[in-house]
Amino acid sequence: MAKLFRAAIMGPPGSGKGTISRRIAQSFGLQYLSSGHYLRESIAANTEAGALVRTYVERSMLVPDHVMTRLMLPRLEQLIDQSWLLDGFPRTLSQANAMNDLCQMDMVISLNIPFETLKERLSARWVHQASGRVYNMGFNPPRVQGKDDITGEPLIQHDDDKPEALMARLRHYKDVAKPVMDLYKSVNTFISSSILHFIVVVFLQTASEVSFSTKYEIRIN
Ligand SMILES: Nc1nc2c(ncn2[C@@H]2O[C@H](COP(=O)(O)OP(=O)(O)O)[C@@H](O)[C@H]2O)c(=O)[nH]1
Ligand SMILES: Nc1ncnc2c1ncn2[C@@H]1O[C@H](COP(=O)(O)OP(=O)(O)O)[C@@H](O)[C@H]1O
Numbered sequence: 013m014a015k016l017f018r019a020a021i022m023g024p025p026g027s028g029k030g031t032i033s034r035r036i037a038q039s040f041g042l043q044y045l046s047s048g049h050y051l052r053e054s055i056a057a058n059t060e061a062g063a064l065v066r067t068y069v070e071r072s073m074l075v076p077d078h079v080m081t082r083l084m085l086p087r088l089e090q091l092i093d094q095s096w097l098l099d100g101f102p103r104t105l106s107q108a109n110a111m112n113d114l115c116q117m118d119m120v121i122s123l124n125i126p127f128e129t130l131k132e133r134l135s136a137r138w139v140h141q142a143s144g145r146v147y148n149m150g151f152n153p154p155r156v157q158g159k160d161d162i163t164g165e166p167l168i169q170h171d172d173d174k175p176e177a178l179m180a181r182l183r184h185y186k187d188v189a190k191p192v193m194d195l196y197k198s199v200n201t202f203i204s205s206s207i208l209h210f211i212v213v214v215f216l217q218t219a220s221e222v223s224f225s226t227k228y229e230i231r232i233n
Contacts, residue, residue, distance in 0.1 A: 016093070017095040017119075018096055018119075019117065020121070021121045023123030023124070024181070026133045026173070030046065034099075044097055045084070045087060045096055045097070046144070051069055054083065077106040080101065084098075120193075142165070145161070
C-alpha cells in the first residue's frame with residue numbers, strides 16, 4: 013500500500029488557508045477536511061449542538077476544544093486509510109494533543125503573510141455563507157459580481173474581516189497558534205510558507221498538467 017500522507021495547514025485569517033489547501037488537495041489527490049465546513053454543516057442541521065456552535069462562530073470565537081474534537085476526530089478515524097489535508101484543525105494545543113493520540117501528522121504548513129497583505133485580502137473577501145466558498149474581487153472574482161458561481165445566491169462580507177477587527181484577530185491567532193507550532197516544530201513536521209513556496213514551485217515545474225497551479229500566487233514575507 014502507498015504511504016499515507018497527513019498534513020494540516022495553519023495561518024492567520026486571510027492568509028489563504030482555504031484557497032491554497034483546496035488546490036493542493038485537488039492536485040495531489042488528498043482528502044480535504046475543513047473544520048469551518050463541518051461547523052457550518054452542524055449549524056445548518058439545526059440541532060442543539062449546532063445552535064451552540066453558532067453562538068461561537070457568529071462572534072468569530074473559537075468553538076470549545078471538546079466540541080471540536082468530537083466533531084473532527086470521528087471523521088479522521090473514518091479516513092484512517094486515506095491521505096488528507098486538514099484546514100482549520102488543530103487550532104489549539106489541546107486539539108493538537110487530541111490529534112496526536114489518533115495519528116501522527118507528516119507535515120504542518122504555516123502560511124506567514126504580512127499584515128498589509130492580510131488587510132488587503134480580507135477587505136476584498138466575499139463569501140457564500142452556506143457553503144463557505146470564498147472569492148476575492150481581485151484574485152478570484154465570482155463570474156457574476158456579488159453572486160456565488162454555483163448557486164447564484166448573494167455573497168456577503170464578514171464584519172470581522174474589516175481592518176479595525178483584524179489586529180485583535182491576529183493577536184489572538186498568534187497566542188493560540190504559537191504552542192501548536194512549537195509542538196510540531198519539536199517533532200520536525202513544521203514548514204513555513206517560504207519552504208512551501210519552494211515546494212509549489214517545484215510542483216509547478218513537474219506537474220504541468222495541473223492548470224490551476226500556474227495561476228496561483230503565494231506571497232512570502
Ligand atoms: N492576491 C491573493 N489573494 C489570495 C491568495 N490566496 C487567497 N487569496 C484571497 O484572500 C482571501 C483570504 O483567503 P482564504 O482562503 O479565505 O483565507 P483563510 O481565512 O486563511 O482560509 C480570499 O478573498 C482569497 O480569495 C493569493 O495567493 N493571492
Ligand atoms: N479548530 C477550531 N477550533 C475552534 N473553532 C474553530 C476551529 N475551526 C473553525 N472554528 C470556528 O469556525 C469559524 C470559521 O472558521 P474558518 O472557516 O476556518 O474561517 P477562518 O479561517 O476565517 O477562521 C472560526 O472563526 C471559529 O469560530
